[in-house]
Amino acid sequence: MERRFYWQLGVLLLLTIIVNLALFYWNTVAVQKSEQLNSNWQQITSSNLEKAVLLAKLDQSMGYGGFIHHFKNYVLRRDSSYLLSVQTDLAKVYDHIHALRKLKLSDEEISAIDIIESTVRTYAQKFSEVQSERFKRLGVEQLDEQVRVDDYSAERAQESLRASLRNSYEHALILQAKLRNETLSTIRLGAFVVSPIVCFAAILNMIALWRIAVLFRERDVLFEVTPDSILYCDKQGHITHVNKAMEELFGYSKAQLLSMKVEDLIPESNRTRHINLRQGYSGNSKLRHSKKDGLSIIGLHRNGTLLPLDIAIASVNHGAKDFSIAIVRDITQEEELVIKAERDYLTGVYNRRHAYSLLEDELIRANRYRRALSVLLIDLDNFKPLNDQQGHLAGDMALKHLCEFLTGSARPTDVIGRWGGDEFLIVCPETAHLSAMSFAQRLVKEFAEQAEHGLTLSIGVVAYDFVSDQLSANDCVDQADAALYRAKSRGRDQAVMFEVDLMMTSN
Numbered sequence: 001m002e003r004r005f006y007w008q009l010g011v012l013l014l015l016t017i018i019v020n021l022a023l024f025y026w027n028t029v030a031v032q033k034s035e036q037l038n039s040n041w042q043q044i045t046s047s048n049l050e051k052a053v054l055l056a057k058l059d060q061s062m063g064y065g066g067f068i069h070h071f072k073n074y075v076l077r078r079d080s081s082y083l084l085s086v087q088t089d090l091a092k093v094y095d096h097i098h099a100l101r102k103l104k105l106s107d108e109e110i111s112a113i114d115i116i117e118s119t120v121r122t123y124a125q126k127f128s129e130v131q132s133e134r135f136k137r138l139g140v141e142q143l144d145e146q147v148r149v150d151d152y153s154a155e156r157a158q159e160s161l162r163a164s165l166r167n168s169y170e171h172a173l174i175l176q177a178k179l180r181n182e183t184l185s186t187i188r189l190g191a192f193v194v195s196p197i198v199c200f201a202a203i204l205n206m207i208a209l210w211r212i213a214v215l216f217r218e219r220d221v222l223f224e225v226t227p228d229s230i231l232y233c234d235k236q237g238h239i240t241h242v243n244k245a246m247e248e249l250f251g252y253s254k255a256q257l258l259s260m261k262v263e264d265l266i267p268e269s270n271r272t273r274h275i276n277l278r279q280g281y282s283g284n285s286k287l288r289h290s291k292k293d294g295l296s297i298i299g300l301h302r303n304g305t306l307l308p309l310d311i312a313i314a315s316v317n318h319g320a321k322d323f324s325i326a327i328v329r330d331i332t333q334e335e336e337l338v339i340k341a342e343r344d345y346l347t348g349v350y351n352r353r354h355a356y357s358l359l360e361d362e363l364i365r366a367n368r369y370r371r372a373l374s375v376l377l378i379d380l381d382n383f384k385p386l387n388d389q390q391g392h393l394a395g396d397m398a399l400k401h402l403c404e405f406l407t408g409s410a411r412p413t414d415v416i417g418r419w420g421g422d423e424f425l426i427v428c429p430e431t432a433h434l435s436a437m438s439f440a441q442r443l444v445k446e447f448a449e450q451a452e453h454g455l456t457l458s459i460g461v462v463a464y465d466f467v468s469d470q471l472s473a474n475d476c477v478d479q480a481d482a483a484l485y486r487a488k489s490r491g492r493d494q495a496v497m498f499e500v501d502l503m504m505t506s507n
């Protein structure tokens, strides 16, 4: 489910990237087209405008009020005041023709300009001629005849240049409209294709966000309603997040917990060890379980009570932000159940089943590491009369007292179990013949010295310097029982070491 969700998010991300790239592409194309449109228009308008201005100037400096007009006045009226105007306008005409030639021109325009220039040069020729003495003697009509120039073709050429300018504008307008239509189609196509994808991606985004919101809501609900206590802490151990169960477990409010460090919830004597453990876990995303790892963690309730805890920890690495999540469970009740299952309800020592199982473990260990092992089977002497005469309660008290005595006398590594009735078993690891016997004798002696009602102990002892893998827990207890039987038959209040012949006797 989670994998599918990540897949969906990946596809969504890919789609978003594609849509954005498509939008970017279409946008770039549209901008390029509009830039082309603009530059085309600028080119056409600026070159045509320049041409139009030069044509107008050429018109002005050539026609009425220009060079030809002043030339005719100068010649026919014989008015020398026009001389300068003729010369100035002629120079202008040449300048304008020269400037026009520099523009980008079609072949027709070039030949039109050639015609105009040739006509102007003919006029210029006539102009230099009329200034000679020979012309000064001619009458007006003769003079007119001499200076007449056929400028009809020049007029046609000018007209064709104007027409070409008009055509050029019209062509530019058509080209511009075409480009504009192309640009609009590109933009429309982009909008037509991309818009549905954008809408689709937006809907998918909304669905994904909605699903994420649902997941967050579910997580928050789970976080609060779970009976396990959950805690988040940062790398330094500052508590950053806790649920309701955590408040209840340690007796602090959420606000108080959020101002505390994890170690504030641990008894002072264990804090350093806990800091080391936590730092060892930090950055390790593997889930660790204190119980499975054999770690017993004790918590400290606000009221000072110690809480046996089972903690599962996972560290999460979020770039620079490492944090750990701990699921904490109070195992007081669990431990009580274990005690009930393993211990004898009256005396508190191990019950027969658990003592037997521990004996089996010790036999395996002794065999594996070639260590000595001893077993003592202890029975109260004359217990029945106490029960019969003083009642079961007095009997119970005597049994409890015996167990306290045994626990106080044995080593912490010894296993003490109630084998049944008034019979008790002590498994002594790493204890060979001599030590086992002297321990048993010490028990017999010291118990007799301090026991009430004249109670004494009979003990059957079995000791192995090396434990064979053939030896079962049953064999072991049988041998101790045989020795105990001998102790009883020898008059009680004593310890007897098992020997092989005892088995034959008891059989």
Ligand SMILES: Nc1nc2c(ncn2[C@@H]2O[C@H](COP(=O)(O)OP(=O)(O)OP(=O)(O)O)[C@@H](O)[C@H]2O)c(=O)[nH]1
Binding pocket: 346, 379, 380, 381, 382, 383, 384, 385, 387, 391, 392, 393, 394, 395, 396, 399, 420, 421, 422, 488
């Ligand atoms: N008060 C009490 N008595 C128990 C309990 N379990 C067994 N008994 C009694 O312990 C007695 C054990 O009997 P025996 O071991 O045969 O009697 P004994 O007088 O000790 O005999 P020897 O072991 O031969 O000295 C019986 O009377 C049982 O009823 C118990 O939990 N409480």
